[in-house]
Amino acid sequence: MEKKGYIGILTSGGDASGMNATIRAITRSAICNGYKVKGIYRGYEGLIHDEIRELTSEDVSNIIQRGGTILKTARSKDFETPEGRQKAYEVMQKEEITALFVIGGNGSLTGARVFAQEHDDVVCIGLPGTIDNDLCGTDRTIGYDTALNTIVDCVDKIRDTATSHERIFFVEVMGRDAGFLAQNSAIASGAEAAIIPEDQTDKDQLEEFISRGFRKTKNSSIVIVTESATGKGAAYYADRVKKEYPQYDVRVTILGHLQRGGSPSAGDRILASRLGCASIQALMEGQRNVMIGIRNDKVVYVPIAEAIKQHKPIDNSLIDVLNELSI
Numbered sequence: 001m002e003k004k005g006y007i008g009i010l011t012s013g014g015d016a017s018g019m020n021a022t023i024r025a026i027t028r029s030a031i032c033n034g035y036k037v038k039g040i041y042r043g044y045e046g047l048i049h050d051e052i053r054e055l056t057s058e059d060v061s062n063i064i065q066r067g068g069t070i071l072k073t074a075r076s077k078d079f080e081t082p083e084g085r086q087k088a089y090e091v092m093q094k095e096e097i098t099a100l101f102v103i104g105g106n107g108s109l110t111g112a113r114v115f116a117q118e119h120d121d122v123v124c125i126g127l128p129g130t131i132d133n134d135l136c137g138t139d140r141t142i143g144y145d146t147a148l149n150t151i152v153d154c155v156d157k158i159r160d161t162a163t164s165h166e167r168i169f170f171v172e173v174m175g176r177d178a179g180f181l182a183q184n185s186a187i188a189s190g191a192e193a194a195i196i197p198e199d200q201t202d203k204d205q206l207e208e209f210i211s212r213g214f215r216k217t218k219n220s221s222i223v224i225v226t227e228s229a230t231g232k233g234a235a236y237y238a239d240r241v242k243k244e245y246p247q248y249d250v251r252v253t254i255l256g257h258l259q260r261g262g263s264p265s266a267g268d269r270i271l272a273s274r275l276g277c278a279s280i281q282a283l284m285e286g287q288r289n290v291m292i293g294i295r296n297d298k299v300v301y302v303p304i305a306e307a308i309k310q311h312k313p314i315d316n317s318l319i320d321v322l323n324e325l326s327i
């Protein structure tokens with residue numbers, strides 16, 4: 001790409017720890033390589049409403065360690081309409097933004113793809129920024145590791161009270177419709193079970209957990225449950241146990257938005273820095289409409305269409321690991 005015009009950066013969808021480290025890396029790497037950078041505030045909303053200003057190297061000082069996003073974020077209904085995207089395109093022209101760097105999850109990258117399909121001259125580069133880890137073609141997304149560590153920290157604390165009171169705790173974690181946070185936090189915290197949307201076996205996951213003999217050898221249990229838009233979250237399973245097994249003392253903890261905040265882990269800072277630098281490299285190589293991902297510890301360029309195409313599968317061996325270790 002010619003180095004006239006600006007690179008535009010926005011963060012979109014739910015915030016994720018490491019978004020700031022990503023903004024820093026893209027900005028610094030861009031400047032290092034002779035580009036000028038503009039920050040777009042409030043995701044696609046800010047693109048439509050022209051909330052944009054130039055970013056210098058100093059503007060991204062002292063942010064690598066901060067959670068959230070200095071550019072703010074939003075879920076933009078307007079960008080889902082052709083009219084909204086047309087306005088966004090006009091603002092890009094006015095602001096002389098020739099390449100759009102989108103840090104966000106599957107929704108944000110879907111938006112980027114639709115936008116690029118409508119406008120041949122729009123170059124979009126995606127960076128996977130979401131706690132849900134639900135983008136294909138990348139082993140990890142920026143923010144996932146920090147959220148996972150936060151959950152594990154919380155579950156360790158819940159374990160103390162669960163053990164003391166001999167209770168069963170159903171702990172609900174985020175993930176939207178992806179079970180990565182639940183499955184891996186269950187392994188890392190030594191939980192007795194995880195109930196995740198990807199486990200599509202006919203068997204009822206609660207029945208399975210009970211039939212495996214919970215509380216036969218232990219007098220407390222922790223079950224991590226992925227949040228559910230259809231009402232099958234932690235409260236649903238806790239209510240069932242209360243009804244079907246009234247001898248057990250059951251509690252529910254919904255971890256909520258604390259999972260999205262906090263200082264990014266070293267892993268997320270390094271991932272953000274690597275992907276941010278690679279995104280400028282990709283631009284210089286003439287790549288367009290790709291997401292920068294990581295696979296087997298190597299940076300990869302994934303067509304955005306591939307990254308958003310399907311539900312990212314969970315490795316079944318993770319389910320076996322938890323089952324074997326939670327006896």
Ligand SMILES: Nc1ncnc2c1ncn2[C@@H]1O[C@H](COP(=O)(O)OP(=O)(O)OP(=O)(O)O)[C@@H](O)[C@H]1O
Pocket residue numbers: 012013014015044074075076077078079080081104105106107108109110111112114129130131132176
């Ligand atoms: N089909 C689409 N067309 C245009 N824009 C879209 C589309 N889907 C999503 N977007 C845009 O992306 C924004 C963010 O999407 P979404 O709320 O799904 O979050 P996300 O990027 O998946 O992040 P997270 O899941 O971590 O919150 C939406 O508010 C919308 O502006």
Ligand SMILES: O=P(O)(O)OC[C@H]1O[C@](O)(CO)[C@@H](O)[C@@H]1O
Pocket residue numbers: 014105130131132174175176227260
């Ligand atoms: O903060 P909001 O808009 O309620 O969104 C919550 C959702 O965002 C995420 O944190 C990230 O996608 C999901 O795990 C969760 O379902």
Ligand SMILES: [Mg+2]
Pocket residue numbers: 013105106107130132134176
């Ligand atoms: Mg998403």
